[in-house]
Amino acid sequence: MKQSSDSPIILLLSRVISPYIMLFGLYVIFHGHYSPGGGFQGGAMLAASILLIRISAEEKVYELQFKKSFDIPLGALGVLIFLGVGLIAMLLGGNFLDYHFLPMDWMPKADVRAMGILLIEVGVGLAVMTILVAIYDNLLEDEDA
Amino acid sequence: MHWELELVLYLFLIISAVVSLYVKDLLTAVVSLSVFSFILAMLFVSMGAIDVGFTEAVIGAGVTGVLYIVLIYKTSRRSND
Numbered sequence: 020m021k022q023s024s025d026s027p028i029i030l031l032l033s034r035v036i037s038p039y040i041m042l043f044g045l046y047v048i049f050h051g052h053y054s055p056g057g058g059f060q061g062g063a064m065l066a067a068s069i070l071l072i073r074i075s076a077e078e079k080v081y082e083l084q085f086k087k088s089f090d091i092p093l094g095a096l097g098v099l100i101f102l103g104v105g106l107i108a109m110l111l112g113g114n115f116l117d118y119h120f121l122p123m124d125w126m127p128k129a130d131v132r133a134m135g136i137l138l139i140e141v142g143v144g145l146a147v148m149t150i151l152v153a154i155y156d157n158l159l160e161d162e163d164a
Numbered sequence: 165m166h167w168e169l170e171l172v173l174y175l176f177l178i179i180s181a182v183v184s185l186y187v188k189d190l191l192t193a194v195v196s197l198s199v200f201s202f203i204l205a206m207l208f209v210s211m212g213a214i215d216v217g218f219t220e221a222v223i224g225a226g227v228t229g230v231l232y233i234v235l236i237y238k239t240s241r242r243s244n245d
Contacts, residue, residue, distance in 0.1 A: 047218075055214040055215050055218055056215070056218055057215075059219065060215070060218045060219055060222055063219070063222040063223055063226070063227060064222050066227060067222060067226040067227055067230075070226075070227065070230050074230060074233075151227055154231065155230065155231065155234065158231065158234050158235065158238065159234065159238075
């Protein structure tokens, strides 16, 4: 925000809490296929940890954590991971997002299915995180103008 | 979950919803709406929908609160009532 708070207590507290939120978000994404949670929830949690730093620190500090210009390209990369996994399975003879047909022959078919859903969740998490941060950045964008 | 505890949660849910509708100060309304989302997430979890409760806690109580506060700081009230 333009007038960031000068309170060192708020900055210290959010600096301490933010990495733990981020670690829990990664746990939620990578355990999404056996426990509650998944790509969307984990991505929203990662976005919450980034937004915590964005509202408590000034722009020079939060640009070090996650650059504004990375928002949209990384979101597009997440969508491309989702679409790419689906299309690869479709090109190799299956339906869209049919993980059985993914070209990973060195492991048994059950593991190929688990890796496929993991790739999808990484893509979804990346897209959700970056788009939520991009909404925040676009809301603040014309404040300096 | 014990029904007494759920009754208390429902009571606070209704109170926070009414407060966020009728309060004048917009920042108070946003904080009260976050409280509403958090209590609703706890009720979802107690009803067994852990995924829904998870999403409600993260999106409703976390991210939308931040976005609403940014919008409050970017707008101003035209009439001074």
